[in-house]
Amino acid sequence: MASASQPPIVTVADFLADPVSAANFPQAILRFRNDRAARTVGLAGLDDDAWIAQFGRFRPLADNLPAPLALRYHGHQFRAYNPDLGDGRGFTFAQLRDDRGRWLDLGTKGSGTTPYSRFGDGRLTLKGGVREVLATEMLEALGVHTSKSFSLIETGEALQRNDEPSPTRSAVLVRLSHGHIRIGSFQRLAALGLTDELDRLVRYTLETLYGEPAGDAPALHLLGHVIDRTARLAASYMAAGFVHGVLNSDNINVTGESFDYGPWRFTPFWDPDFTAAYFDHHGLYAFGRQAQAIHWDVVQLAIALSKLTDIEGLATLLDGFPAAYEQAHARAMLSRLGVAPRGDEQDLPLVAAIEAGLSTRTVGIDRFFFDWSGGRRRAGPYDRTYAEHFAPLERLLADYAETRPADHPYWSDLDPCTMPIEEVEAIWSAIDRDDDWQPFHDKINAIRRMGEAHRWPS
Structure with a gap:
């Protein structure tokens, strides 16, 4: 178990993540710091130099993770299963309690290569960082349960990209999230036959992220929560006029928090066929299909959890997703x-x-x-x-x-x-x-x- 000076993720880190190191960037120019979010986790008092040391150089926070952790996961990407996934340009840097008593992660994007980088450089373009800050700020203002862009630091590297003019400027982003456990995290354990670890991850998620005892039927308990939270997420996207763009199962957080913004867009009009990603040729994740896409991802979670419990009970819960979404959609629109x-x-x-x-x-x-x-x-x-x-x-x-x-x-x-x-x-x-x-x-x-x-x- 985690000691008083350790964040709870250490209890599952042996099968969920790998220790990694941050890149050594040539520069660290602070471009955005979210003091509003920092106040909720007791970090608003850092001066800019200390902020850069923590979130540009990644000096470990006191009594926290001794080394960053790159999470391992699988996932369906545009309905094709991919076992070669994981945090390829990010890591979990720290876990902190917020002013509501919840455990939150400080995670990165663009912090360097990891064992899961494959052929990527582990970096983030400054434009990508700017876009993510704008997306999260707008979604938060519109009532969507979203990760918070915590810090954006320009890092002084010239990056080559195929989908934008290059060379382009680089950055490292830190986000504050209610966990980084994805549906794909469970899919990986199920695919590898790691049922003991799968059970441990279910219990960790319930006890740490939901703050509830696992109970007698933890897999069913967790799926019920995820159905409710993700139905609300899909509904809030619609009320906000937002299109995430890439609703793969590795991009769905089991706390129902929206995160990881790539080709996002706000649709100007109520157009069910509006897409955000230029590569979404068939409109799989179009504006009007987001609830269906998220439901499909939750089905994949249930399939993974069937390694732990009876499939009939999981299926009964899944049948309730459409009604949960309809109710959440009405509440989001009226709100x-x-x-x-x-x-x-x-x-x-x-x-x-x-x-x-x-x-x-x-x-x-x-x-x-x-x-x-x-x-x-x-x-x-x-x-x-x-x-x-x-x-x-x-x-x-x-x-x-x-x-x-x-x-x-x-x-x-x-x-x-x-x-x-x-x-x-x-x-x-x-x-x-x-x-x-x-x-x-x-x-x-x-x-x-x-x-x-x-x-x-x-």
Whole structure:
């Protein structure tokens, strides 16, 4: 067992991960530090030099992991099973309790090669780091359970990439996550026949990440949690208008937390076929198919857990995913709208009316939720559109109570805060061309202001 001075991951590290070392970067230029997140784990008091030593040079945190750990896992990638996976450019650097008593990981992206790097260089482009910070900040502001971009440090290397102009600048990102245990972590143990270790990982996940005793049927207990959490994750993506892009089973965290942002996009309109990844030729992970994709991944978890328990009990739980998603979807849509739910069945007509109006693609998702915040339509340039396509919604909303006070100045703005791909590219262009970070920091401030206005429940 872990001692008082050891994080709990050491109890499973012998079969889950390999000790590794961070790369020795030629430079360490601090570009972003998330003091808001750092306060939750007691690290906001670090000055910039100490911050760089911890998250650019990876000096071990006191009473924590003596060496970083690169996790091992398998996974289905676009439905093809791949046993040659693992943390190829990242590692778990530390585990800390937050101000809610949860164990959280500090994990990296771009920190150097590991035994799982295969032919990669273990690095991260600065553009990729900038994009991940923007994604996580926006999703957090929109109420999605997401990892937090904790630190971004430019590392002074010139990287060659096939999918963007090269050479390009490099960075190392640190994210704060509610665990890094993936569905693929369980798939690996099941595929290798390591049933004792599989059972230990189930119990670790329940006891450490969910804070609950494993009980008499831990595999069933865990699957029930994952179904609930991932259904909520899929629903929150839809309410946010977000497309993750790569919902492979190695990218699904069993705590239901969204993480690992590559070709993400926000869809401008309610378009079920909108895709984020240029290589997703068949739209497997399109906007409207994300719940189906995540459900499929959870089925793979159940298959792995069948090494420990009866498949019939797992199958019964899996049958509940569609209903769990439908309920979570209604709650997510009403939460973003800022009205109190009346009950699962009663809320479905309202959600259907929202989607019917948005499906006409006459108004963007962000614009709609901004104009209808609190369930009362504001007058403006979309009056004719709303009268024509959203009349049923207006009638239904008469029975709903507002949950979001309208006194925040954000709701008096002319336009909502959005994240179109063109703005992401413009922010990066200012950095790449002129080393101008002001648009990046201005955008983060604008996003956080929007998040404050939404007043999400904790």
